[in-house]
Amino acid sequence: MTVDRRSVLRGLAAAALGGTVGCGRDPLARGRQSVSLWFSYGGKNREVLERMVARYNASQQAVYVQATFQGDYFEALAKLRTAIVAGAAPAMSHVVGEVVPYLHEAGVLEPLDGYPGASDLGLVRALAQEGTYTPMEPKPLVALPFNRSTPILYWNGSMLEKARLTVPDTWDALRDAAKALTNRSGDRVSTWGLECPISWWFWIALMGQAGGEVMRQDGYPLLGEEAGVDALQLWQRMVHEDRTMRPPPGRDYNAWQVTNQDFLAGRAAMIYTSTAFLRYLEDNATFPVRAAPLPGFRRRAVPTGGTFFVVMRGAPEGEKRAAWDFLRWMMLPDQTIEWATSTGYMPVATAAVTRLEREGFYVKSPNDRVAMDQLQHAMPWPWAASLFRVQRECVDPRLEEAVLARRDARELLAEARKQAIEDT
């Protein structure tokens, strides 16, 4: 049998086309409105989300959600913005809270008020858009909370009990506990008392505890003024004077990852990180993991964190409606309970919180209660389009300089403020 070149090429082209079209196509998607979701959860959180998406897809016949991992929050945001310009954005994604005002002001987010059931989602106020921000004037609903968190203090139960310490509830007590827990032999430290990513979110927490505000309500950047300096000086003292805190290497989520790894390996007795890692740390630790509210200074304060689901204004109408259907489903108590109890994030529906309390979940798992209790001290974010830039360009690089290069905290924050006023 002879085969000519043309038929070989034709065959190859057909195979390639078939492969491209068929590749990754779930039979469940046939005949439904397909809608893309870009997400940034890795590890366990990713498994939970994918499980929930699969359950949603199996639970009805009208919508098919295709969830795609896009790297960490910042990578995903970069991709999302580029995709919006290229007209290739997904119908829905989730973005960090700090960037929601910017995306809204840029006009790329779909207002959700008009969608069915939008007015009675029954969300926990401090975690929903209305309680997370302090806009000068009412804003349309453009963001739905899902993975919301606060920073909490984790400690190694065995180490704290062995050292006969109580959980620190003030900055002074934190420094004392870190001194007692640091295990040093000459210049070699086998256990650091405290580890915390040198990052905006944790600095905001400390600045808030020192009594500061990040911005005035009109968007004028204060960066905590003297409170911001106090916050930075606490880190400087613990790193350079007490030598009880290890600044983790790397920036952004690399630093967060290193902090978790050091805690699990027993190289850090206490860490500041997100409640989002609760289940991960509990599942992987070889010692009892305990959680506590962040210690206070002049007051108790924590920022909320995590991300909000957003729907893209430029998406086709059918996809927007499908996205809403999925998001509405995700906001229901069953889903928020599944998400919260499987990960460590906070349940965003009030009915879910009530049910978890009634069923004794927080009694059985007191670590989960910490972030919820801290919500009473949550600081709302200013609704400012410049917030994200102030974080990325003005503050974050200077936190590193203050702690690693030990530059004057007051001078650095004055520089950051000047840049925030002139250049954002």
Added chain:
Amino acid sequence: MLRPRHRLHPYLFLAPTLAVLGLFFLFPLALAAYRSVFRWDLLTPPRYVGLAHYERLFASGEITRALGTTVSYAIVVVIGSMVLGLLLALAVNRTGRFVAFVRSCVFSAYVVSWVSVALLWMWMLDADAGLVGRACKAIGIGESGLLTSPETALYALAGVTVWKITGFSMVVFLAGLQDIPEELYEAASLDGAGPLSRFAHVTWPSLRPTTAFVGTTSLIVSFQAFDIVRVMTQGGPTHSTTVFVYAIYEHVFMNLRAGRASAMVVVFFGVLLLLTLIQLWAWRLGRKSG
């Protein structure tokens, strides 16, 4: 001498290459130059700001800092990979199975992806758990971690780059060494030249073109550095590893400033153009003196 039948024929032959270069190099460059005079975040309409981005980049010292970082990194990478590559090539310039095995081992790092190399070295450089990090700590270098300290992070990255590309330099130098006629060594030996003298008067002069090639390729690698910075340090700590390409990426993708990133692209192009002109000048000078 071949003469074209029509004066347009040479240009027709060049057209495909010119089209590719124009589409993927000149057009984006012109677009970057155009965008550099606008304030633009990709999502909202661009706003004309004239040369404000250039003024700010120079006045804030960002250009000098990024250039200084890139040049420091390049110096370590170029010198390190050339010296190590040459030494290794001299050591393995012989036959035998073991030598062939060593050659393959050294070269294997070159074919591994940058991301894998970066992840491997992050672990190796860890001050507490990494083999190299702990060894350095023991002798008093990078006590808080080589990647954590602003003084050592850039040199740690440069060291990793040298480790990765030295295999390539070694292979090129090896080819250069094997091209040197054996008679030259025999003649030098007859004249009483010892090993050092043979290296200085036979090997090194014969390797000049090879050295120029290795230097140029490692310089290109240094100026293109991105992956290793992205994975290992993200430009930190305190901007100490923010090389030029990473600074551009950070502006456009992290800080939402496409206009300012475009201005950096234009400046970077100017720097590369200048380097190319210097290299061309040095090459012509070498040819004349030759």
